[in-house]
Amino acid sequence: MADSKLKPPTSKDKAPLKPPAVAALSISNLQLPSSAQQKLTVGSNNTGSGSATGNPRNKCALKPGYSLMSWVRLCNSGDDLSGTGGRVVPVSRAELAKHNQVNDAWMAIRGKVFNVTRYMDFHPGGVDELMRGVGRDATKLFDEVHAWVNYPQLLGKCYVGPLKENVTAKVQTVAIRPPPAPTELVPRFDWIQQRSELTLCFYTRRMANPGMLLKRKSAADALELYIQLASSWHVFDFKLSDAVVWPPKAVRVGHETGKIEVVLSKQVAEPWTTYGSQKVDKLNAPSEEHYEYEVLHCADFNHDSFQLSLQSVKEAVLMHVPVGYHLDIEVPHNGQLLERSYTPVPHNCLPSNSAQIDTDSSPGIRQDFLVKYYENGAVSRQLHQLQPGATVRLSLPRGSFALSALEPHRNILLLAAGSGITPILSLLRPLLRRHTNRLERLQLLYFNKTNSDIWLRDKLQALQEADERFTCKHILSQAEQPVQCGRICQELLAPLFDKQQAESFSYVAVCGPTGFNTAALDSLKALNLKPEQVHVFQG
Numbered sequence: 001m002a003d004s005k006l007k008p009p010t011s012k013d014k015a016p017l018k019p020p021a022v023a024a025l026s027i028s029n030l031q032l033p034s035s036a037q038q039k040l041t042v043g044s045n046n047t048g049s050g051s052a053t054g055n056p057r058n059k060c061a062l063k064p065g066y067s068l069m070s071w072v073r074l075c076n077s078g079d080d081l082s083g084t085g086g087r088v089v090p091v092s093r094a095e096l097a098k099h100n101q102v103n104d105a106w107m108a109i110r111g112k113v114f115n116v117t118r119y120m121d122f123h124p125g126g127v128d129e130l131m132r133g134v135g136r137d138a139t140k141l142f143d144e145v146h147a148w149v150n151y152p153q154l155l156g157k158c159y160v161g162p163l164k165e166n167v168t169a170k171v172q173t174v175a176i177r178p179p180p181a182p183t184e185l186v187p188r189f190d191w192i193q194q195r196s197e198l199t200l201c202f203y204t205r206r207m208a209n210p211g212m213l214l215k216r217k218s219a220a221d222a223l224e225l226y227i228q229l230a231s232s233w234h235v236f237d238f239k240l241s242d243a244v245v246w247p248p249k250a251v252r253v254g255h256e257t258g259k260i261e262v263v264l265s266k267q268v269a270e271p272w273t274t275y276g277s278q279k280v281d282k283l284n285a286p287s288e289e290h291y292e293y294e295v296l297h298c299a300d301f302n303h304d305s306f307q308l309s310l311q312s313v314k315e316a317v318l319m320h321v322p323v324g325y326h327l328d329i330e331v332p333h334n335g336q337l338l339e340r341s342y343t344p345v346p347h348n349c350l351p352s353n354s355a356q357i358d359t360d361s362s363p364g365i366r367q368d369f370l371v372k373y374y375e376n377g378a379v380s381r382q383l384h385q386l387q388p389g390a391t392v393r394l395s396l397p398r399g400s401f402a403l404s405a406l407e408p409h410r411n412i413l414l415l416a417a418g419s420g421i422t423p424i425l426s427l428l429r430p431l432l433r434r435h436t437n438r439l440e441r442l443q444l445l446y447f448n449k450t451n452s453d454i455w456l457r458d459k460l461q462a463l464q465e466a467d468e469r470f471t472c473k474h475i476l477s478q479a480e481q482p483v484q485c486g487r488i489c490q491e492l493l494a495p496l497f498d499k500q501q502a503e504s505f506s507y508v509a510v511c512g513p514t515g516f517n518t519a520a521l522d523s524l525k526a527l528n529l530k531p532e533q534v535h536v537f538q539g
C-alpha cells in the first residue's frame with residue numbers, strides 16, 4: 001500500500017498548505033518549537049535540496065553554524081544587525097535600491113525595511129533566492145513563496161526603518177496580512193443592559209489571552225473595538241442606539257475565560273430596544289500601529305531606574321495588553337525616532353507612593369512602566385528626561401507568549417534578572433488565579449547584583465505571604481549576607497528538576513539580559529527540558 005507521505009510532490013503540493021511551523025519561533029522570546037529545531041538539525045546535515053520536514057520543496061542545506069538556533073543567538077548577541085546602531089531610519093526607495101549586494105542587502109516587506117545581509121547564510125531557501133528580493137519592495141515575492149513565515153520576528157533585529165512615501169504599503173499591511181487559518185477563532189458578540197448601562201461582551205476562547213484596543217470616535221454613539229488574538233485582529237465598528245459616556249465605566253478581560261466585557265454608562269438612563277448595529281471585519285488590523293500618549297508621571301524609582309506613567313492623549317484609546325506581551329515606546333530625538341520595547345507593569349505591582357497619580361483613570365487608558373536607566377541607552381536617557389505633558393507614541397501590543405502553553409503545568413518556575421522582572425510580573429496574577437488545573441507551586445528566582453537593585457521587593461514579599469503557593473528567592477551576584485549568592489547555572493537549577501520530587505518544575509519562563517537568557521536556556525537544555533517547556537522573553 002502506498003504511503004501518501006512518500007508520494008512525489010505535485011504542483012498542488014507546493015501551494016502554501018504547510019502549517020506555519022516557523023511562525024512559532026520567537027526571536028523576542030527565544031522560544032524554539034521542537035519542529036523548527038528538528039527541521040534545522042536535519043536540514044543542516046542535508047546535502048541536497050530535500051526538506052527536513054519531508055516537505056519536498058526548495059529548501060537548501062544550511063552551512064554548519066547557520067542553524068535557526070544560531071540565528072536566534074546572533075540576534076540576541078547585541079550585534080548591530082540592522083547596521084543603524086539601534087536607530088530607526090526612514091528609507092526612500094532610491095536609498096533602498098542602493099543596498100542590493102550580497103554584502104549590503106536591504107529588503108522592504110509591508111512598508112518596513114530590513115537589513116538582511118547577516119541573514120543571507122541563515123536563509124533556508126538559500127542566498128540566491130533571498131537575493132531576488134533585495135534592494136526593493138519584496139512583499140509580493142515574499143508572500144508568493146512563504147506568506148506564513150514570521151519575518152517580523154525573525155528579522156526583528158534587522159529593522160532599518162519604514163519605507164518612505166509608503167502610503168500604499170501601509171494600506172497593504174492591512175490587506176495583505178495572511179488570511180486567518182480556517183480554524184481561526186472569531187470572537188462572538190453579545191450584549192446586556194441595565195437602565196443606565198450597556199455591556200458589550202465578546203467571547204474568544206479559554207486561555208486565548210486576548211488583547212484589546214478600544215477607540216473613541218467623534219460621535220458619542222460610536223466606537224471601534226479591536227480584539228487581538230495572537231497575531232490577528234478582529235474589528236468591531238459600533239454605531240450604538242444612543243450616546244454613551246467615554247471612557248467606559250469598566251473593562252474586564254478574563255485571561256482564563258477569554259471573555260471581554262466593556263461596560264458603558266448611557267448618557268440618558270433608559271432601556272434600549274437594541275444595542276445598535278456593528279460591522280465586523282476579521283481581517284483588518286488597526287490602521288494605525290502607534291498611538292499618542294502623554295507623560296503623567298516620570299520619577300526615580302531606585303538608584304538606576306524610574307517609573308514612567310503614560311496616558312492616552314485625550315483618552316482617545318484604551319488598550320489591554322495580553323499577558324506577557326510588550327509595547328514599543330517611540331520617542332523623538334534629534335529628528336529621529338528611537339524605539340524600545342517595554343512590558344507594562346500591572347497597577348497592583350506599582351510602588352504605593354505613586355498612588356497619588358490618577359489611579360482611578362479607566363484601566364487601559366493609562367500604561368505604567370518601570371524603566372532601567374542606562375548611561376549609554378539612548379531611549380532610556382530620552383525617556384528619563386520627559387516632563388509631565390510630553391508626548392511619546394506606543395505601539396500595538398507585540399509578542400508571542402502563549403498563555404495556553406502553561407495550562408497543563410502545575411509547577412512553574414520563573415527566572416528573572418534585573419529589569420527582566422516586568423514580563424514575569426504580568427504572569428503572576430493570571431497564573432495564581434487560574435481555576436483550571438490549579439497551580440501547585442510558582443517559584444520566582446530573582447537575580448540581581450546587589451540588594452539595592454531588587455525591584456518591588458515588598459510587593460513580592462506581600463504576594464508570598466498572601467499565597468502560600470508562591471515563593472520568591474533573591475539571588476545576588478555581589479551578595480551581602482544572608483541572601484543566597486550566585487549566578488544562573490545548571491548546578492543551581494538542577495535540584496528544581498529532580499524527577500524524584502513530586503513537585504519538580506515542568507515549565508520555566510525566563511527573562512533577563514541576553515547573557516542571562518542564554519545561560520538559562522543552556523542550563524535548562526542540559527537538564528533535559530524540551531523547547532516547549534521553556535519560554536524566554538527578551539530582556
Ligand code: HEM
Nearest residue numbers: 022057058059124125129130132133138141142145151154
Ligand atoms: C523575498 C525574497 C525571498 C525569496 C525569493 C525566498 C525564497 C525562499 C524559498 C524558495 C524557500 C524554500 C521554500 C520552501 O520551503 O518551499 C524559502 C524558505 C524560507 N525562507 Fe525565504 N525567501 C525570501 C525572503 C525571506 C525572508 C526575508 C525571510 C526572513 C524571515 C525568509 C525566511 C525563510 C524561511 C524561515 C524559510 C523556511 C520556510 C519553511 O520551512 O517553511 N525568506 N525562502
